Amino acid sequence: MAGAGGDDAGSAHCRSPSRRYSVKGATRQPSDGEAAVSASPPFAFTRARIPQGFPLYKTDASAYYSSMPRCIRKGRASFLPSMQAARVSTNLIFTTPQRALKPSMLDLDKGHLTEEVRHFREQLRRYIDKEVRPQAQQWDEDGLVPDATYRTMGELGFLGLAIPEAFGGSDLDACGTVVFGEELGRSGSGGFAASMSDHADMAAPVIVRAGTEDQKKRFLPDIAAGRRRLGFAVTEPSGGSDLTRMKASAVRQGEHWILNGQKTFITGALSADMFVTIVRTDPGSKGANGFSVFVIERGGPGFSTGRKFEKTGWRAADMSEIFFEDLAVPDANMLGEEGKGFHLLMQGLERERLSFSAQCIGMMERTMELTLDFVKNRAAYGRTLWDLQSIRHELAGYAGELSAAKLLVYHAAAKKNRGESVRLETSMLKAQLPQLLKRMADGCTQMHGATGYMHGTEIERIFRDARPFSLGGGAAAVMLDEVAKLL
Numbered sequence: 321m322a323g324a325g326g327d328d329a330g331s332a333h334c335r336s337p338s339r340r341y342s343v344k345g346a347t348r349q350p351s352d353g354e355a356a357v358s359a360s361p362p363f364a365f366t367r368a369r370i371p372q373g374f375p376l377y378k379t380d381a382s383a384y385y386s387s388m389p390r391c392i393r394k395g396r397a398s399f400l401p402s403m404q405a406a407r408v409s410t411n412l413i414f415t416t417p418q419r420a421l422k423p424s425m426l427d428l429d430k431g432h433l434t435e436e437v438r439h440f441r442e443q444l445r446r447y448i449d450k451e452v453r454p455q456a457q458q459w460d461e462d463g464l465v466p467d468a469t470y471r472t473m474g475e476l477g478f479l480g481l482a483i484p485e486a487f488g489g490s491d492l493d494a495c496g497t498v499v500f501g502e503e504l505g506r507s508g509s510g511g512f513a514a515s516m517s518d519h520a521d522m523a524a525p526v527i528v529r530a531g532t533e534d535q536k537k538r539f540l541p542d543i544a545a546g547r548r549r550l551g552f553a554v555t556e557p558s559g560g561s562d563l564t565r566m567k568a569s570a571v572r573q574g575e576h577w578i579l580n581g582q583k584t585f586i587t588g589a590l591s592a593d594m595f596v597t598i599v600r601t602d603p604g605s606k607g608a609n610g611f612s613v614f615v616i617e618r619g620g621p622g623f624s625t626g627r628k629f630e631k632t633g634w635r636a637a638d639m640s641e642i643f644f645e646d647l648a649v650p651d652a653n654m655l656g657e658e659g660k661g662f663h664l665l666m667q668g669l670e671r672e673r674l675s676f677s678a679q680c681i682g683m684m685e686r687t688m689e690l691t692l693d694f695v696k697n698r699a700a701y702g703r704t705l706w707d708l709q710s711i712r713h714e715l716a717g718y719a720g721e722l723s724a725a726k727l728l729v730y731h732a733a734a735k736k737n738r739g740e741s742v743r744l745e746t747s748m749l750k751a752q753l754p755q756l757l758k759r760m761a762d763g764c765t766q767m768h769g770a771t772g773y774m775h776g777t778e779i780e781r782i783f784r785d786a787r788p789f790s791l792g793g794g795a796a797a798v799m800l801d802e803v804a805k806l807l
Contacts, residue, residue, distance in 0.1 A: 432730045433495050440492065441499045444478055448507045456509040457776060459636035463628065464591060465515045467549070474546025479520040482528055487540035494736040497521055497671055498678040498729055505682025508690075508778045510785025511636025513679050514792075518587050518637075519543070521675045522668070523552040523596040526613065530656035530664050539594070539615060551592030553583040553616075553642055554665070561798045563662065564607050568599040568644060570614070575651050577601070577614065579622070579644040589625050589640035593618055598661045599644075611661035615653045622647030633784035669794075670736060673746035676793045677729050680753040683782060684722050684760050690779050691715065691764040694771075711767060718760050725753055744806040751799035754790035761786040 429438050451472070459465055473479050481496045483489025490496070500521060504513035524543050527535060542548040559565030568581025579599055586595070594617045602610030616623070626641035656664045692715065695705035705711050732745040765772040765783045772779045790796045 428726065428730050432734065433499065437492060437495050437499055440481075440490070440496060441503060443476070444500070444503045445506070447473070447476060447478070448503055452507050452509070452512060453778075456507060456512060456636065456778075457781070459509065460511060460781060461635075463635055464638050465512055465636055467591075470519070470546035470549055472546070473516070474544060479516070479524075479546050480544030482521055482525045483540050483544045484528065484536075487536050488544035489540065494671070494674065494733040495730075497675055498733045501675045501678025502682035502685070505679035505684075506686045508683070508686050508782055508785075509636055510679075510683070510782075510788065511634040513683075514587050514634050514637040514788075517675050517679065518552050519550045519592075522672050523550045525668055525671060526596045526655060526664065527615065529667060530613065534652070535615070535655065548593040549588060549591055551586060551588035551595040553586045553589070553595040553597040555583060555585045557582060557584050561795050563598075563665070566598065566600060566611070568597075569603060570599045570601045570612065570649070572601075572651070573648075576648045577612075577651060577654070579614075579616070579647040579649055581644050582641060583644075584641040585629070585639060586642055587634075587637045587639055589642050590628060590638045595642070596655070597642075598665060601661075602659050605659070608662040610659050612658050613655040613661040613664050614649050615655060616644075616647070616649055617653075620647070632787065633781075634788050635784075670742050670746045672793055673750040673799075674729070674732060674736070674742070676789060677725075677732075677746065677749035677753045680757045680789055681722070681726050681729055683786065684718075684725075684757050687757075687760055687764050687779070687782055688715070688718060688722065690782075691767055694779075695767055705767065714763060714767075718763070721756055722760075725749070725756060729753075744803065747799050747802040747806065750794055751796050751803060754786070755796065757786045757789060 429441065433441070452469070470479070477490055478500070480487075480489025481492040481500050484491045492500075501513075501517060504516055507513060520543075524540070527539055527543075531539070539548075543550050554563065554566075556566050556568060558567050566581075568579065568583065570577040570579045572578075581599060583589075583597065588595075594615055596613065597616055598611050598613045600610050601612040604610070622645045624643045624645070626643065629639045629641075631639060655661075692706075695711055695715070698705045700708070728745060729749060732742045732749065735745065736742045761779075761783045765779055768777070768779050771777060772783070774780060794802075
């Protein structure tokens with residue numbers, strides 16, 4: 321879905337051809353043969369703002385299904401009962417109030433997003449509020465996001481935002497990336513966000529950019545549908561941010577490449593079904609030259625994983641190391657040109673940094689929601705914490721910084737949709753937003769007192785999950801150096 325400039329002079333809107341959708345008859349009583357749905361259906365897609373508890377009715381599953389936008393309408397109408405039956409009951413130590421679907425603190429949607437992307441956000445937010453957040457603590461304990469969640473999100477159309485419609489995706493623009501990242505961050509689970517963004521918004525776009533028609537047909541439909549989990553295996557023990565130090569290699573033997581080497585700190589290493597990875601295929605080359613990108617599939621002689629890493633945060637995202645020992649990979653699984661793999665991955669850096677930044681925005685918004693709710697209800701000194709000027713001023717400062725950061729994220733998305741480089745903007749964002757998130761998470765945890773440090777509270781999980789954002793996708797110091805080069 322291509323983007324274009326805004327209609328008004330000076331606007332920074334994310335514009336692309338929009339589609340209109342609605343659910344009719346929301347206010348009438350059900351007729352014979354119709355079933356009433358109590359409150360708002362879990363994932364009802366409607367443009368109208370329905371008050372909490374207001375009944376919605378549907379004539380049949382096919383009408384309900386057809387009312388969804390095309391970017392969501394990828395699965396069967398029968399997925400609703402199966403999702404409700406698959407819900408997992410968890411016993412959390414602490415819970416937070418369940419609120420009706422509402423705009424985020426700084427609502428830029430109407431001025432910056434197309435109708436299609438706004439509907440994508442509404443549907444994704446409703447799903448995360450009802451099906452992800454209640455299970456996030458259990459996933460942290462398990463160290464894994466279940467396969468069923470991938471399949472459900474795939475059926476709902478959430479995992480194909482970077483994939484063309486011809487291969488089962490929705491082909492959303494840079495604003496879609498921002499919305500996807502924000503809502504993942506708002507889940508309050510960095511592990512869930514990392515798992516889904518690696519699958520849908522970091523590894524999958526490499527196949528979209530460089531894959532042949534045959535490769536796209538083989539891989540993309542299953543990725544979009546969530547039937548196969550996709551990982552991004554790049555980092556090695558010899559180098560993280562400096563990818564030119566990678567030592568994993570491949571040698572051609574007939575119609576196969578024989579891979580040897582090791583990858584480490586790989587999200588989904590123990591659970592993904594296939595990986596986008598990069599190895600050196602020209603041993604005589606130096607620097608960024610001589611690397612090639614492959615899609616490798618789990619299993620088979622020569623593929624193995626190491627121990628599961630126990631992390632401080634992002635615990636819902638399994639992480640480990642991967643070993644290649646004479647692993648035979650078909651030549652048909654090479655993405656793009658031989659020896660041009662490094663440059664292929666560099667083409668996705670802007671999107672990757674934009675996604676990371678949007679996740680930070682979403683997690684900060686969730687942090688503010690939790691903290692405002694807490695301080696306005698927590699009794700202290702005959703009043704509430706909110707009545708203390710120092711508390712109000714600190715949160716007001718966070719709100720201003722968050723608003724400014726969010727505007728830059730949306731500006732970068734609009735600029736990218738116009739086909740312009742956003743290397744400077746995304747480097748700035750990747751350098752600064754994780755730092756702001758860490759500072760806000762620390763300050764808001766402090767406002768929660770001892771409760772905020774108790775395992776099982778959402779704010780405690782955010783405090784832990786905020787830390788890795790300044791590590792993955794380029795360390796903060798590397799990003800600042802990148803910004804300096806572009807000044």
